[in-house]
Amino acid sequence: MxxxxxxxxxxxxxxxxxxxxxxxxxxxxxxxxxxxxxxxxxxxxxxxxxxxxxxxxxxxxxxxxxxxxxxxxxxxxxxxxxxxxxxxxxxxxxxxxxxxxxxxxxxxxxxxxxxxxxxxxxxxxxxxxxxxxxxxxxxxxxxxxxxxxxxxxxxxxxxxxxxxxxxxxxxxxxxxxxxxxxxxxxxxxxxxxLRPLVGVERTARRIAEGELELSVPDRHAVTEVGHLSRALNTMLDRLRTALRRTEASEQRLRHFLADAGHELRTPLTSLQGFAELLVQEPEMSLERRQEAQQLIVRNADRMSRLIESLSQLARLGEVPATRWQPVDLLSLVADGIAAVAVRHPGRSIGLGTLADPEDDARVNELDVVEAVGDPHQLAQILSNLLTNACVHTPTGTHIQVRVGTFRVRPHGPGTTGPGRTSANAPLIPGTRVCAVEVADDGAGLAESHARRVFERFYRADAAERAAAAGSGLGLAIAAGAAEANGGRLELEARPGEGCTFRLLLPYQPAAAATAAPAPHTCV
Structure with missing residues (x-):
């Protein structure tokens, strides 16, 4: 029954x-x-x-x-x-x-x-x-x-x-x-x-079969079916966004693994080749033996630096900076310029102040620009930026470093805008920040290259990749360190107008330098 x-x-x-x-x-x-x-x-x-x-x-x-x-x-x-x-x-x-x-x-x-x-x-x-x-x-x-x-x-x-x-x-x-x-x-x-609901059902069935770009028709705004359609469309938008992010993340991970494998394979192959040469030819001349040993040491050092860079990137992504303290950016920049000048003696590097065009105070009279952060990580950021400017610009290119403070304004530095690229989140307009700019008057970068300069293992010049001029991790490390210190690293570049890398950090007045820092309240 x-x-x-x-x-x-x-x-x-x-x-x-x-x-x-x-x-x-x-x-x-x-x-x-x-x-x-x-x-x-x-x-x-x-x-x-x-x-x-x-x-x-x-x-x-x-x-x-x-x-x-x-x-x-x-x-x-x-x-x-x-x-x-x-x-x-x-x-x-x-x-x-x-x-x-x-x-x-x-x-x-x-x-x-x-x-x-x-x-x-x-x-x-x-x-x-x-x-x-x-x-x-x-x-x-x-x-x-x-x-x-x-x-x-x-x-x-x-x-x-x-x-x-x-x-x-x-x-x-x-x-x-x-x-x-x-x-x-x-x-x-x-x-x-129920005709609108039948339409929703058919669209949902097609989406379930794989047509993820479809949207549920929303022609009944004041009915329950209209509310259901809007809710489903919102859910589908979030699902598509999550799927695109997952796909992009997987693609970046594949590229990263492929690039890391390629970068490690070159020194590792050299190490293996020269080591086998020493084993197979024990009677080689002393001069050739020393040359092979030097190449082994050089490739081992390169592989060690590459692994250290990868390890540093992993650490920056896991934990933020822990040694927060007031940092005098003028002194830090001066030390960085002196260290880079030793490695690149033929370079012209100048130091100046960064003026806020809407500030009535005379910025040139500032002798202390203090921010809060980890001094070792900030020094590494400046070193990477200065080294990058010296290595990737022609001889005779003038490099200018400017230090100052200003307030973030809509569509200005620290925010998204045309010609401005960053791997970090934009800052809130009205926030006062400390800034360090590393600018050059070189040939600049095309927009297609400028959008990818902060990617890991990316190098704009294919000839540099073939010559192994660098690992392509310096700017990625600098961007990660800037984010770990509560700041932002951005690039403004146009073809023929040079490049300007700008580091923005939480502002710390000199009068409050002795007080306990509160790094996340300023930015």
Missing amino acids: RRWLRRLKPRSLRARLVLGVTLLATSAVLLCQAAGLALLHSWLTDQVDGRLTRFQPVPQLYQDVADGRTASGEAGRTSGLPSDYRVYFYDRGGHRLAMSLSGDGGSAGPRLPKSEAELGLKNGRPATVAATDGGSTWRVIARSGTDGTRVVVALPLKEVDEATSRMLWFSLAIGVAVAAGVVLFGTLAVRLG
Whole structure:
């Protein structure tokens, strides 16, 4: 039985809605018809009761009963009894008399007991009793007559039963018609109402099959389907963004592993080749042996530096700088320039101040520019920037280092803008920062190269990659260190106008240098 009921249970939402609406509408109609039917039956019965209550036998009728004359005698002719009434008599002892009055002379009548005690009628209160022929019921009322006799007056409920029966069949017909109409028009209305949801379902099925670029149609802004469509589109946008980020991250990881393997393979191959040469030719000359040993040491040093750079990148990505303290950027830059000048004696490197064009104070009079951060990491950032400017620009290119403070303004340094590239998040406009700019007047960089300078292992010049001039990790390390110190490293470059690398750090006034630093509150 349960299995059969499960098969009959509608599975689609449309069928369930139509079935539910049909049951509710039909039940409501039948309930209203039942209430009307009960009201009609009660009203018609009250009409019969009123007729019974108003009927009063003539006094002569009681005298005829007392004299023992039958209803067909003189009393029947003088009583004026209406055609549908029945009148029955009980004597003083409570026994029903054989004589009775019938207006229409029919044989059918109410089924009354022989004894008044079994009658159970109270004076003036109508009651319903069955008919002698099993047909329609009768409504009876009892009254007290003269000399202790009892008179029972009855009226048939045939008309009431017929009217009620006709009303019942009419109600059933109305219920069936309403159910059929609700099924027909309800199916059409539900189909039209669920059409947007069907569109959402089809689009969702296509998205589930792999068409991730689709969006759910949103043409019903004020309906629940419209809200569902917007929610699904928002979810799909976030899902697509997450998938693109995951794909880009996996692609970067593949490139990183491939580049790292390539960079490590070159010195490792050289190490293996020269080591095998020393083993296979033990009788080689001392000069060749020393040359091979020097190349082994040089490639081992290169591989060691490369591994150290990779390890440093990993550490920068895991934990931020822990040695936060006030740092004098002017002194740090001066030391960095002196160290680079020793390695590149032919380079012209100048040191100046960075003016804020909207600040009324004379920046040239500043002798201390203090930021907060890890001094060793900040020194490494400056060293990488200066070395990068010396290595990747032609001889004779002038390098200018500027130090100062300014307030970040919308679309200015520290924010995103045309010609400005960074691997770090933009700063909040209105933030006061310390800045170090390393600028050159070289040939600059094309936009396609400028967008990728902070990528790991990226080198703009393919000839430099072939000559192994560097590992391509210096700017990536500098960007990671800047982020670890709560700052930002950015590049402004245009072809033919040189390059400007700008390091922005949390600002620390000189008067507050002795106080405990709060590095993350300024930026």
